[in-house]
Amino acid sequence: MKIATILGTRPEIIKFSPLIPLLDQEFTQVLIHTGQHYSYSMDKIFFEDLNLRSCDYTLNVGSGSHAQQTGEMMIKLEEVLLREKPDLVLVQGDTNSTLAGALTASKLQIKVAHVEAGCRSFDKNMPEEVNRVVVDHLSDFLFAPDENAYENLINEGIPKEKIYLVGNTSVDACLRAKELFNKEKLKDFSLIKESYAVLTIHRQENTSSEKLKEIISSINTISNTVNVLFPVHLRTKAVIESNKINLTENVILTDPMGYKDFMGLLSNSKFVLTDSGGIQEEAVVLNVPCLILRDTTEWMHYVDMGKNLLLGTEQSGIVDSVTELLSDEEKISAMKRVKVNLNEGAPLKIVNTLKKVA
Incomplete structure (x- = not known):
């Protein structure tokens, strides 16, 4: 199976960091960077810090209004996805890169998987809230980080069979980085x-x-x-x-x-x-x-x-x-x-789920 993983910002790079190597091991992965964050300090340094491989495509979209940025991403992503013909597009979180990836894939009838699905602030004045809601309702596989996110998706009418409670990839990324600190x-x-x-x-x-x-x-x-x-x-x-x-x-x-x-x-x-x-x-x-x-x-x-x-x-x-x-x-x-149940292993759960159902 070929998976196109789309990212574009610091949080996406971080939260995908423990997942990207696993996807490379189990699938053919095309790694696409939209360029939403485009400076060394906001972007490349995180790839180096986290020992991540280079992206296969860098779209260099850069800054702009929400509409300009999302629209340009969709135009460039469509070209890549038509060329690569992935079986699945994987997106994370709530950024314009997430929205552009999910919309473009959906219109090309490519399946969409959303990592960190179901998070809600219930404040639609936040652009991120609009992004995460739209992406969840476009997605075929929704990886919820916790029970609250899972219940949010159920309450919005998303079928249970699409939702997988896997935990949070940021736990693995965060603990690994802490150990590397000097x-x-x-x-x-x-x-x-x-x-x-x-x-x-x-x-x-x-x-x-x-x-x-x-x-x-x-x-x-x-x-x-x-x-x-x-x-x-x-x-x-x-x-x-x-x-x-x-x-x-x-x-x-x-x-x-x-x-x-x-x-x-x-x-x-x-x-x-x-x-x-x-x-x-x-x-x-x-x-x-x-x-x-x-x-x-x-x-x-x-x-x-x-x-x-x-x-x-x-x-x-x-x-x-x-x-x-x-x-x-x-x-x-x-x-x-205050005790919080935070379990490592979300990236492996996501990969194993995709192997079984995608």
């Missing part, structure tokens, strides 16, 4: 284990100039109590520079990092402030308290369990919540004591 990296930033917070901001809704100013103002206040390590996404950096947004000296700015370095620094932190869905998962795997800079999340069950904390994006809410957390170490300890 702890000397802490010294590069003059950091001590669990004495600093990590910050990431990249989502479209958080990087408008006014919203980013509000979030950064919150972080500046928080940094008076705890140092904050901030690997700056390229989109976020451009907004900070163009709007002359100031950060205090207690906020340590860095370029985007490779996966193993970021996982190592995350695993040694006191907590993480993020708007990333992937980092919410990774924080749970590493047992690092995760404070979410969003009003909704597709990983709400971790919030409901008390494992992660949803802060919203208003300055007062962010500052008040973090101040309360920092003033009572027991609150952080309580978050770390």
